[in-house]
Amino acid sequence: MKFRSLALAASIAAIGLTSTVATTSAHAQAKEQFFPVIVYRTGAYAANGGPWANGYVDYLKLVNAKGGINGVKLSFEECETGYATDRGVECYERLKGKGATVFQPLSTGITFALTEKAPVDKIPLITAGYGRSESQNGAVFSWNFPLLGTYWVGADVAIQHIGKLAGGLDKLNGKKIALVYHDSPYGKEPIPALQERAKMHGFELQLLPVAHPGVEQKATWLQIRQSKPDNVLLWGWGVMNSTALKEAQATGYPREKMIGIWWAGAEPDVKDVGAGAKGYSALTLQHGAEPGSKVAKDVLELVHAKGQGTGPKEEVGSVLYMRGLISAMLGVEGVRKAQERYGKGKVMTGEQTRWGLENLNLEQKTLDGMGFAGVMRPVQTSCLDHMGSSWVRVHTWDGAKWGFSSDWYQSDEKVLRPMVMLASGKYAEEKKITPRTPEQCKQ
Amino acid sequence: MIYRENGQFKTSYTADQQIFTIAQDKIFVLAVIAFAFIGIPFLVDEYLFRAILIPFLILALAALGVNLLVGYCGQITLGAGAFMAIGAYAAYNFFIRIDGMPLIVALLLGGLSSAGMGILFGIPSLRVRGLYLAVATLAAQFFCDWAFLRIQWFTNNSSSGSVSVSNLNVMGWSIESPVEKYLFCLTFLVVFALIAKNLTRAIIGRQWMAIRDMDVAAEVIGIRPMYAKLSAFAVSSFFVGVAGGLWGFVHLGSWEPAAFSVDRSFQLLFMVIIGGLGSILGSFFGAAFIVILPIFLNQFLPALGSFFGIAISTAAVSHAELIIFGSLIVFFLIVEPHGLARLWSIAKEKLRLWPFPH
Structure with missing residues (x-):
C-alpha cells in the first residue's frame, strides 16, 4: 500500500518535471517575441495588482490581434509573486531562460533586486512610474527605464x-x-x-x-x-x-x-x-481612467468581444488597467523601435530591445494613431534620460x-536633475561602474 | 542485503566515535557531497541554481541553526528572521564601511554580531519557557524590523532603505556566476553542518539535550542552565546570522527588511518541525520541503492542467499552491509527527532487514 502510493507520487512528480521541461523547450523553439509578465493576483496587494496585470496582458493580445510587431507575434507567460521579493527573483530566473524581452516587475522591492541582475543578463527593466528615481540617468543605469515618471x-x-x-x-x-x-x-x-x-x-x-x-x-x-x-x-x-x-x-x-x-x-x-x-x-501618470479612449475600445472590440479578455469587461479603461496597458505598450514600442535598426520582422534580444527603449520617440501623432489620443503626451528617451517624459x-x-x-x-x-546626477554618481561609485560617455551611447 | 554492517568490527574508540559508524553511510554521504561539488555544476542549468539550489542551501543553513536551538536545546524561537537580518545588515556594514574587508570575514563578523544579539535576546529563556519564550523571542523580530527600517545608519543612509552589495570576491576569486555562488554557499553549508554535527556529539550538545529533556534534572547533575541555554542561543544565532548574510549578499544582492520579516521566522520554524526536531539531516529535509515544494507546485499545476487541456489562471495556481502545501504539512505531521528525518531513519531500519523482514 505504502509502496504503491509512493510510486504514484513519484510518477506524478516525474510527469510534472518532464512537462515543465517540455514547455520550456517549446517556448525556445517558437519564433515569437516573449514577454514575461510578473504579476500579483494574490496577496495583500491583489486588488491593485490584478487590473494592472489584466491591462498588460490584454495589450499584448491586442498587438497579436492586429498582427504583431511587424509580423512578429508576441508570446507571454505570467508568474505570480504575491509582491514578495524572493518570489519575484524566482519568477525572473524562471522567465529569463525563456528568452525574456523586457521585465516589468511592478514592485519597487523587486526592482531593486533585479537592478543588480539585469546588467549581467542583459535584459532591460521598465519601471513605468516606480522603481529607483536615480535610474533616470541612463549613463549609469544602462538597463533601467523608469519611463513616464519617477517618485x-x-x-x-x-x-x-x-x-x-x-x-x-x-x-x-x-x-x-x-x-x-x-x-x-x-x-x-x-x-x-x-x-x-x-x-x-x-x-x-x-x-x-x-x-x-x-x-x-x-x-x-x-x-x-x-x-x-x-x-x-x-x-x-x-x-x-x-x-x-x-x-x-x-x-x-x-x-x-x-x-x-x-x-x-x-x-x-x-x-x-x-x-x-x-x-x-x-x-x-499622464492618464486617468480612460474608458472612452480609442485603445480601450479596441481592446473591447478585438480582444474581449472574441472571448479572450483577461479580466472582467468593466475593468477595461480603469486607472490601473490603463497603467498596465501603457506599460505593455512602452515595452512593445521599444521592440518596434529596435526592429527599425536590427531588422523588421525579427525577434529582438534583450540587448537590442534596450537600444530601442533608449531611442524611443513616441510623437503625439504616433500615439494618437495607436489610440492614445488624450491619454498620453509624447515620450522621448535618450542615453542620459531614461525617463522620457515627466508630464503629470x-x-x-x-x-x-x-x-x-x-x-x-x-x-x-x-x-531634480542635480539630485539624479548626485545619487546615480554615488551608486556608480559604490558599484564601481564607469558611466557611459556620449560616444559610447551612440553605439 | 547491501545495507548491513555485518563484518564491520570496531577495534578502537576512535572508530567507535565516528560520525557515521556504518561504512555504507559514510560512503553514501561522501558520495552525495562529492556529487554536489563536482557533479551538479555540470548537470544543472542557471534557473535551478539561482531559483532553487542557492536558496535551498542558504535556508538549510538557517534551519540548521534554528534546529540547534529548538531541536537540541528545546528553546522555541520565533526570532530567527531577526537574527538573519542582523547577520545580513552587520555583514553589510562591515563590508562597506571597512575598506578591503574580505567577504568571508564580513560574513563571519555578521554571524558574530548576530550571536551577540542572540545572547541578549536569549536572556529571557533563563526565566520563561515554552510558548512564553516564543513570544519573548518574537520581540527580537519586531525590534529588528523597526531598527533596520528606522535607523538610517544601518542602511548607510540609503534614501530608499534598501541596501545592496556587489563585486563579491574571495581572494581574487570573484563570485559572479551561479555556479560560483552555488559552490560558495555549498562550502559554507558543508563546513557548518560538520561543525553542527560535532557540536551536538560533544559535551555542549549533550548539555543542550539534557536541558531540553528536563532542565531541573540537568541542573541537578551539574549542568549550568545559563551557560547551556545562552550558548545554544549564541551558536544558533551565529549560524542563522551567517545564513542571513549569504541570503542578502549572494542570493538577493539587494534587500530590505521585508526579506527577513516575521514570515521568514515562521518559515524557518516550520522547516525544523517538518524536517525533524533534533536532527541535522532533518534541517535539510525541511528546507527542501519548504523551499522547493511551493515552486514545484507553481510550475507543476499549470503543466498538469495543460496535460488535461485545462488552462489554470495564475491566481488559481497560486491559491492551489497554498492549499496543497498546507494540506501536505498537515498530512506529514499526522503521518509522522517526528518529521521527515524520522521517515528516513525508518526507511533505513527497514533496509537493514531487507529482504528478510521478520
Whole structure:
C-alpha cells in the first residue's frame, strides 16, 4: 500500500518535471517575441495588482490581434509573486531562460533586486512610474527605464500643485506638509525630493510611516489630528490607500487637502470609501481612467468581444488597467523601435530591445494613431534620460468617478536633475561602474 | 542485503566515535557531497541554481541553526528572521564601511554580531519557557524590523532603505556566476553542518539535550542552565546570522527588511518541525520541503492542467499552491509527527532487514 502510493507520487512528480521541461523547450523553439509578465493576483496587494496585470496582458493580445510587431507575434507567460521579493527573483530566473524581452516587475522591492541582475543578463527593466528615481540617468543605469515618471517627479509635482492651490510656491513658507507613506523602498523614495523642496520653500515636512500592509493606521491619523498639517501626501499601495481615506474620514481630516501619488489614485483605492473619499485628489501618470479612449475600445472590440479578455469587461479603461496597458505598450514600442535598426520582422534580444527603449520617440501623432489620443503626451528617451517624459496631471474623485482637476505639470529639472546626477554618481561609485560617455551611447 | 554492517568490527574508540559508524553511510554521504561539488555544476542549468539550489542551501543553513536551538536545546524561537537580518545588515556594514574587508570575514563578523544579539535576546529563556519564550523571542523580530527600517545608519543612509552589495570576491576569486555562488554557499553549508554535527556529539550538545529533556534534572547533575541555554542561543544565532548574510549578499544582492520579516521566522520554524526536531539531516529535509515544494507546485499545476487541456489562471495556481502545501504539512505531521528525518531513519531500519523482514 505504502509502496504503491509512493510510486504514484513519484510518477506524478516525474510527469510534472518532464512537462515543465517540455514547455520550456517549446517556448525556445517558437519564433515569437516573449514577454514575461510578473504579476500579483494574490496577496495583500491583489486588488491593485490584478487590473494592472489584466491591462498588460490584454495589450499584448491586442498587438497579436492586429498582427504583431511587424509580423512578429508576441508570446507571454505570467508568474505570480504575491509582491514578495524572493518570489519575484524566482519568477525572473524562471522567465529569463525563456528568452525574456523586457521585465516589468511592478514592485519597487523587486526592482531593486533585479537592478543588480539585469546588467549581467542583459535584459532591460521598465519601471513605468516606480522603481529607483536615480535610474533616470541612463549613463549609469544602462538597463533601467523608469519611463513616464519617477517618485521624485511625483513628489516635485505634488508640491508644485499644492503651491499653485495656495497661490504661489512662496506661500508655502511656514506651512506643514505630512507624508503618509508605505514603509518600504516604495514609500521612502519621494523623501529626498520632498526634503529638497522643503528646504527651497521653507515648509515643514512631517514623515509618517505606515507598516506593511497598511491596515493599522490609527496612530498615524491621531498624529495628524494633533499636528494639523496643511496638506497630506499619501504614498500608499493596495489596502493602505482605502484605509487611509477611511481614517481621514474618521478623524475629520479634509479629503480635499489630501493628495495621493499615482499608485494611490485608482478605483480600488476609493471605491470602498465611496462618498467618503469625495474631494480626494491624486496625481496621474499622464492618464486617468480612460474608458472612452480609442485603445480601450479596441481592446473591447478585438480582444474581449472574441472571448479572450483577461479580466472582467468593466475593468477595461480603469486607472490601473490603463497603467498596465501603457506599460505593455512602452515595452512593445521599444521592440518596434529596435526592429527599425536590427531588422523588421525579427525577434529582438534583450540587448537590442534596450537600444530601442533608449531611442524611443513616441510623437503625439504616433500615439494618437495607436489610440492614445488624450491619454498620453509624447515620450522621448535618450542615453542620459531614461525617463522620457515627466508630464503629470491631477485628478479628483467626485464620489463616483475620477475626473481631471488640473492642467498638465512637468517636474522642475533644475531641482531634480542635480539630485539624479548626485545619487546615480554615488551608486556608480559604490558599484564601481564607469558611466557611459556620449560616444559610447551612440553605439 | 547491501545495507548491513555485518563484518564491520570496531577495534578502537576512535572508530567507535565516528560520525557515521556504518561504512555504507559514510560512503553514501561522501558520495552525495562529492556529487554536489563536482557533479551538479555540470548537470544543472542557471534557473535551478539561482531559483532553487542557492536558496535551498542558504535556508538549510538557517534551519540548521534554528534546529540547534529548538531541536537540541528545546528553546522555541520565533526570532530567527531577526537574527538573519542582523547577520545580513552587520555583514553589510562591515563590508562597506571597512575598506578591503574580505567577504568571508564580513560574513563571519555578521554571524558574530548576530550571536551577540542572540545572547541578549536569549536572556529571557533563563526565566520563561515554552510558548512564553516564543513570544519573548518574537520581540527580537519586531525590534529588528523597526531598527533596520528606522535607523538610517544601518542602511548607510540609503534614501530608499534598501541596501545592496556587489563585486563579491574571495581572494581574487570573484563570485559572479551561479555556479560560483552555488559552490560558495555549498562550502559554507558543508563546513557548518560538520561543525553542527560535532557540536551536538560533544559535551555542549549533550548539555543542550539534557536541558531540553528536563532542565531541573540537568541542573541537578551539574549542568549550568545559563551557560547551556545562552550558548545554544549564541551558536544558533551565529549560524542563522551567517545564513542571513549569504541570503542578502549572494542570493538577493539587494534587500530590505521585508526579506527577513516575521514570515521568514515562521518559515524557518516550520522547516525544523517538518524536517525533524533534533536532527541535522532533518534541517535539510525541511528546507527542501519548504523551499522547493511551493515552486514545484507553481510550475507543476499549470503543466498538469495543460496535460488535461485545462488552462489554470495564475491566481488559481497560486491559491492551489497554498492549499496543497498546507494540506501536505498537515498530512506529514499526522503521518509522522517526528518529521521527515524520522521517515528516513525508518526507511533505513527497514533496509537493514531487507529482504528478510521478520
